[in-house]
Amino acid sequence: MPEIRQYDDSKDRTQVIELWKKVFGYDAPHNEPALSISKKLANNDGLFFVATDRSKVIGTVMAGYDGHRGWLYAVAVQHELQRSGLGKKLVLAAEDALAAAGCLKVNLQLLASNEATADFYKSLGYMVEPRVSMGKVLQSNIPSSS
């Protein structure tokens, strides 16, 4: 029976990095898993959760709350365990934590290439909203590769 709990850096770092590399395969420097984890821990908001089964990390969700909106990031379930209800449990756990923090609305972004995943979020009550998503990398904070 999977357990959803707060991320614990002493137990989970290597496994989460491995899971994200398999599930997301991001290669942009600002998405580098170890850096993302360290930045999230430095923020110390208690909004980073893992799903475990007998101490093995099988899923993650990272949330953020800035006082105006809640955001979901890094919703991931190990490939072989997808479609067994774990993604839903992870999102609901993050929603509970955001609600407890006073959040009124949760947003998330999907890559256009991952649009099929919108059906997962729709099944949880999310709606596609007419927005143009914009972003900018702050290069001064990106570690140099050398």
Ligand SMILES: CC(C)(COP(=O)(O)OP(=O)(O)OC[C@H]1O[C@@H](n2cnc3c(N)ncnc32)[C@H](O)[C@@H]1OP(=O)(O)O)[C@@H](O)C(=O)NCCC(=O)NCCS
């Ligand atoms: C998206 C993801 C987290 C969903 O997790 P999951 O454990 O497979 O989802 P659940 O089993 O909880 O699904 C709940 C419901 O969502 C819907 N759903 C889930 N995946 C779906 C898909 N690929 N297509 C259509 N509907 C889907 C279904 O209604 C499902 O209920 P059902 O299985 O009874 O039909 C998982 O597929 C994943 O890790 N994908 C890769 C990473 C990713 O794209 N993350 C999201 C971007 S941050």
